[in-house]
Amino acid sequence: MLSKKGIKSEVKVRFAPSPTGPLHIGAARTALFNWLFAKKNKGKFILRIEDTDISRYKKEYEKDILKALKWLGLNWDKGPYYQSRRKEIYKKYIKKLLKEGKAFWCYHTKEELEAEKKEQMKKGEAPRHICEHKLNSQKSEVKSAIKNSKLKGIIRFNTPIKKIKFTDVIRGEIEFDTSLLGDFSIAKDLNNPLYNLTCVIDDYEMKINYVIRGEDHIPNTPKQILIQEALGFPTPYYAHLPLILGPDRSKLSKRHNAMPINEYKRLGYLPEALINFMAFLGWNPKNEREFFMLDDLIKEFSLESIGKSGAIFNIQKLDYLNGYYIRHTDLNKLTKMCIPYLEKAKLIKKIKDLKFKILETNEIIDFNYIKKIVKLEQERIKKLNEIKELTEFFFKKKLKYKPELLKWKNISLIEVKRNLEILEREILKIKKNEFNEKKLKDILMPLTEKYGRGEILWPFRVALSGKKASPGPFEIAEILGKEKVLERIREAKKLCEVSS
């Protein structure tokens, strides 16, 4: 990558979350794009925790963010750096700005500022505070008056009036008039710097040359450029990503029930699906390919192919992608991922390596048994947490369902019972060690020709699963085994008797 001077310099990007909430989709997508850009250019991805506002900081959020990034596979090359531990650095620069008159103390009260703003808006002007303290602060009488008062001041940037123009990699040229900015605040005091200042200083100290962030930061950019100029720092390249929107087209937030990344994880979304999905919110490969894992994205990614308009978060697409990645996950791996959900549902309990106990029946099963069950549902589930609902019947002692469910179309329960008896009779003939899907088909399919497919298969399947929708009866039967299959058919028969 060429720098402005034409010298080859290493790409350095950063992801700088504020631990005031868990990592959500919007921020995760920003992290992803930064990460991709770094990898694409063999640069460095730096993680920086922007925790200057201690009142809003929570340790658990910080942990959540780190955990979510790791889970997504977005590992950082350096950091995490904590702004709360870098106060001495900021202090040095604040003093410098103050000394050079590029920043000053302002002693206006919040009320005064509020009134000023109101007045300006009434007049149709841009609300801003151009402070007269910077002009008077050198006068000794003002100095001592301020010193003697109990007013707590704030440090503001002495904004020069000019036009700031910068080129956004995604949007092209953007121009601002700094007269509309006013003397914006940069620190509460020497020890408490504010966002725009710390951001600029850290980006400089960490040699960040590409700042990739959300579009909501566009209005901060001229302020940050002004600070860079005052401090003699180079301006990095900027790329402002389009926002992720809720269904009402406003910035996606909790208001839209937007979930944190770790919540998606808990529900059984795969990181691959989330990555693929987030990448396509704003970016696309300019061809018709639609499945991309992290490695593929690195190859194809470029900032220039990111769109400009906000994208509505559409969970149906995520679900589709998740189903796709579940179907394409290695079965052993998928089984391992599903087991925790079965354990949490109190269906099974791990007793030792690869051995599990079915809690209702006390039967001991092994990993391969669970694997067979998972295989049946692999192409049916969209989220891992659905595995409980969908496979419960394998782990239950007794199935609960209405006898009506056994009826195929309009046939009577008498007929259902008769068909179940036929099934029972035929299954009894199969030797236990020959009891498998193929054998069952060989024996039972001829019956369907005689009595009708739905007439035989539907009650068979319902008797085994207790469900309106499930995998086919032969596959279920093989896993259940001869004993349980017969048991469940007899249970179904009983149900018919009671009800008819």
Next chain:
RNA sequence: GGCCCCGUCGUCUAGCGGCCUAGGACAUCUGCUUCUCAGGCAGAAGAUCGCGGGUUCAAAUCCCGCCGGGGCUACCA
């Protein structure tokens, strides 16, 4: 209110002056695939390219105006 950004099927988008009777994907609907569901396969419907002017032989694509939506407007980040 001020400044800034954005505007192609319901949604994500391709498109960069003629290849566009606007392409793909999700969602929807139909058919096929052993009973159901899911999946797979095949197909259908769905966008007068925000609106109005202009430039041009030719515009979704270039220019202007308007309208609409959003972001920011903190002693938050």
